[in-house]
Amino acid sequence: MEKVRVRFAPSPTGGLHVGGVRTALFNYLFARKHKGDFILRIEDTDQTRYVEGAEQYIFDCLKWCGISPDESPENPGEYGPYRQSERKHLYRKYAEDLVRKGHAYYAFDTPEEIEAMREKLKSEGKGNQQYGYAVRHTMRNSLTLSAEETEALLKINFPHVIRIKMEPNELVVFEDVIRGRIEMDTSSVDDKVLLKADGMPTYHLAVVVDDYLMKISHVLRGEEWLPSAPVHIQLWKYLGWGHQMPKWAHLPLILKPDGNGKLSKRDGERLGFPVFAMHWTDPRTRETVKGFREFGFLPEAFLNLLALLGWNSGTEQEIFSLEELTEQFSLERVHSSGAKFDFEKAKWFNHEWIKRTPASGLLPLVTEIYRERGIENTEAEKMAFVIDLIKDRCTLLPDFWDQGYYFFQRPGSIDVTPIVSKWNEKKDLFFNELIRTLEVMDFWNSANLEHGFKEIAAVNQLKPGELMLPLRIMLVGGKFGPGVFDIAAVLGREETIERIRQGLAELP
RNA sequence: GCCGCGUUGGUCAAGGGGUUAAGACGCCUCCCUUUCACGGAGGAAUCACGGGUUCGAAUCCCGUACGUGGUACCA
Numbered sequence: 162m163e164k165v166r167v168r169f170a171p172s173p174t175g176g177l178h179v180g181g182v183r184t185a186l187f188n189y190l191f192a193r194k195h196k197g198d199f200i201l202r203i204e205d206t207d208q209t210r211y212v213e214g215a216e217q218y219i220f221d222c223l224k225w226c227g228i229s230p231d232e233s234p235e236n237p238g239e240y241g242p243y244r245q246s247e248r249k250h251l252y253r254k255y256a257e258d259l260v261r262k263g264h265a266y267y268a269f270d271t272p273e274e275i276e277a278m279r280e281k282l283k284s285e286g287k288g289n290q291q292y293g294y295a296v297r298h299t300m301r302n303s304l305t306l307s308a309e310e311t312e313a314l315l316k317i318n319f320p321h322v323i324r325i326k327m328e329p330n331e332l333v334v335f336e337d338v339i340r341g342r343i344e345m346d347t348s349s350v351d352d353k354v355l356l357k358a359d360g361m362p363t364y365h366l367a368v369v370v371d372d373y374l375m376k377i378s379h380v381l382r383g384e385e386w387l388p389s390a391p392v393h394i395q396l397w398k399y400l401g402w403g404h405q406m407p408k409w410a411h412l413p414l415i416l417k418p419d420g421n422g423k424l425s426k427r428d429g430e431r432l433g434f435p436v437f438a439m440h441w442t443d444p445r446t447r448e449t450v451k452g453f454r455e456f457g458f459l460p461e462a463f464l465n466l467l468a469l470l471g472w473n474s475g476t477e478q479e480i481f482s483l484e485e486l487t488e489q490f491s492l493e494r495v496h497s498s499g500a501k502f503d504f505e506k507a508k509w510f511n512h513e514w515i516k517r518t519p520a521s522g523l524l525p526l527v528t529e530i531y532r533e534r535g536i537e538n539t540e541a542e543k544m545a546f547v548i549d550l551i552k553d554r555c556t557l558l559p560d561f562w563d564q565g566y567y568f569f570q571r572p573g574s575i576d577v578t579p580i581v582s583k584w585n586e587k588k589d590l591f592f593n594e595l596i597r598t599l600e601v602m603d604f605w606n607s608a609n610l611e612h613g614f615k616e617i618a619a620v621n622q623l624k625p626g627e628l629m630l631p632l633r634i635m636l637v638g639g640k641f642g643p644g645v646f647d648i649a650a651v652l653g654r655e656e657t658i659e660r661i662r663q664g665l666a667e668l669p
Numbered sequence: 670g671c672c673g674c675g676u677u678g679g680u681c682a683a684g685g686g687g688u689u690a691a692g693a694c695g696c697c698u699c700c701c702u703u704u705c706a707c708g709g710a711g712g713a714a715u716c717a718c719g720g721g722u723u724c725g726a727a728u729c730c731c732g733u734a735c736g737u738g739g740u741a742c743c744a
Contacts, residue, residue, distance in 0.1 A: 170744090171744085172743080172744045174743085174744075204744065205744095206743090206744080207742090207743055207744070209743090210743065210744080268742095272742080275741095275742090283670095286670090287670090287671090288670040288671040288672095289670085289671055289672085289740080290670095290671090290740085291671095291740065320742095322742055324742095340674075340675095343673080343674085344673095345672075345673065346672080348672095349671070349672045349673080349740085350672085350739095350740085351740075351741095353741090354741080354742045355742095356742085357742040358742055359742080361742085363741090363742070363743085363744085364743075364744050368744095383738090384673095384674070384675090384737085384738065384739095385738055385739070385744090386738095386739090386744090387673060387674065387738070387739075388672070388673055388674090388738070388739035388740070389739075389740095390673095391673095411674085413674095413675085414737070414738070416736090416737075418680080420736075420737095421736085421737090422736095422737075422738090423737085423738080469681070469682090469693095470681075471681095473681085473682065473683075475683070475684095476683090476692095477683085477691080477692050477693080479681095479692085479693060479694095496675095496682085497674075497675065498674085498675050498676065498736095498737090499674090499675070499676095499736085499737065499738090500680090500681065500682090501680060501681080502680090502681095503679095503680045503681065503694070503695085505680080505694060505695055506680070506681060506693080506694045506695080507694095508694095509693085509694055509695090510694095516707080551706090552707095553706055553707045553708095554705065554706045554707080555706095564705090564706090579704090624703080625703070626703030627703080628703090629703055629704080630703075630704060633704060634704090637704095639704085639705095640704045640705065641704065641705045641706085642704070642705070642706095643704095643705085643706085644702090644704095645704080
């Protein structure tokens with residue numbers, strides 16, 4: 162079998178969203194699984210949609226996710242350039258070749274003329290208002306003009322496009338790896354523009370030419386491309402490359418959680434979750450949206466949750482490393498139906514990954530979060546210990562702050578409401594005695610702390626349970642956190658005693 | 670409108686002629702834990718509808734409904 166070569170071909174028009182990353186991931190997995198190449202090609206043929214920084218952003222996202230391409234604009238292989246804008250000169254000759262063979266034609270219609278044609282069809286009640294076989298003989302193109310007229314218009318550089326000439330009433334049949342046999346009537350597809358008036362190819366021409374030139378073996382792309390597949394397939398044939406046509410696989414869409422359509426950037430803002438991999442700042446509006454990374458997702462978890470959106474291994478395993486995904490992935494097990502995105506489940510994946518990641522792996526990320534909030538003196542050994550103590554309670558990375566900041570800084574305020582009503586003099590006496598005991602305690606560790614605490618409680622005929630919550634609140638400020646003696650052990654003698662003193666001061 | 674694709678609990682989904690129709694998320698109850706979690710044990714909740722084919726259909730076929738994508742000199 163020929164070498165597997167797949168490509169992720171995004172258009173650099175903004176943030177890279179979950180659907181895009183998943184397409185990239187599936188391409189990556191498929192390539193790795195078959196010891197093939199994973200290529201990144203930038204589809205920037207629409208100059209009106211150029212967005213500053215969007216291309217670099219794509220590189221960065223893939224890097225963060227850990228699925229960097231083997232060939233890309235940054236890291237070219239032998240099939241470059243990898244930016245379609247830099248391949249502009251390649252396309253025209255293929256389009257003209259098609260004109261020569263009678264599979265395409267020059268069209269000189271202005272946008273207004275096309276618009277008028279559509280209006281006319283609409284008013285006649287025609288369901289199909291496409292520029293296609295039914296109307297092309299009424300338009301201004303090289304099919305209706307004489308050869309001389311066409312030649313003359315071309316000579317004066319009259320604005321024109323090249324359109325594919327779709328033969329009607331042909332059945333295009335192809336095998337989709339995910340969906341099986343698919344049939345479409347060519348009559349339902351229009352004469353797509355192949356080469357635009359500015360000389361740039363449209364997606365349809367560029368994708369076929371580049372996939373051919375780059376020796377792409379499998380096209381894995383979103384389902385939104387399914388309706389234009391017949392155009393691409395005809396192009397492969399018309400160009401004379403039919404025998405080298407890649408295998409097709411159209412991936413299911415990722416849908417909004419509440420139904421109605423593809424997941425979009427707006428849904429994230431509306432529903433309060435990220436849809437981009439990383440934060441994206443629109444260069445025009447300066448508006449920034451947070452991505453999965455900024456919400457506190459681990460890249461491993463992000464990839465994991467994306468992989469399970471549309472694919473599953475057929476086993477009960479749900480947590481997969483990239484290596485495991487690579488081993489087990491197969492297109493045959495990709496669904497054909499769309500999946501609604503569920504942020505709750507996404508968070509669960511991250512929680513699982515946090516629980517499984519050793520403190521050493523979390524350390525730089527958590528340290529950075531503390532630094533952002535003004536705490537620099539996070540000694541690594543202590544922080545690693547704290548991470549292990551609290552990571553079961555952390556779903557997203559910023560939770561490490563809420564669950565652990567009090568190890569590094571006194572709580573700004575403490576909430577005594579859960580204990581104040583049951584507070585009494587006996588308890589007050591107990592804590593004063595506890596302070597005296599702590600001051601002279603030999604080995605400051607969790608077990609000794611607990612032992613000493615319970616001993617004093619017993620002597621005073623108090624139940625430890627009624628005392629532990631007050632201690633907790635004095636130390637951390639509220640009803641949360643790991644074992645209270647573990648907390649005191651980390652805090653150290655002086656700090657523990659000081660916090661008890663301050664706590665006592667707030668109680669009657 | 671037209672064309673394509675799809676439809677198993679609220680969500681992700683296994684199962685593809687005979688199953689008590691897995692599992693996970695979320696929700697609820699209980700246990701563990703004198704906080705919150707983690708962990709453990711349970712629970713509620715599903716084959717879109719209508720026709721076929723068949724001894725037997727979630728599974729195969731046809732319709733309908735619904736969802737979704739496309740219908741640009743956007744990708």
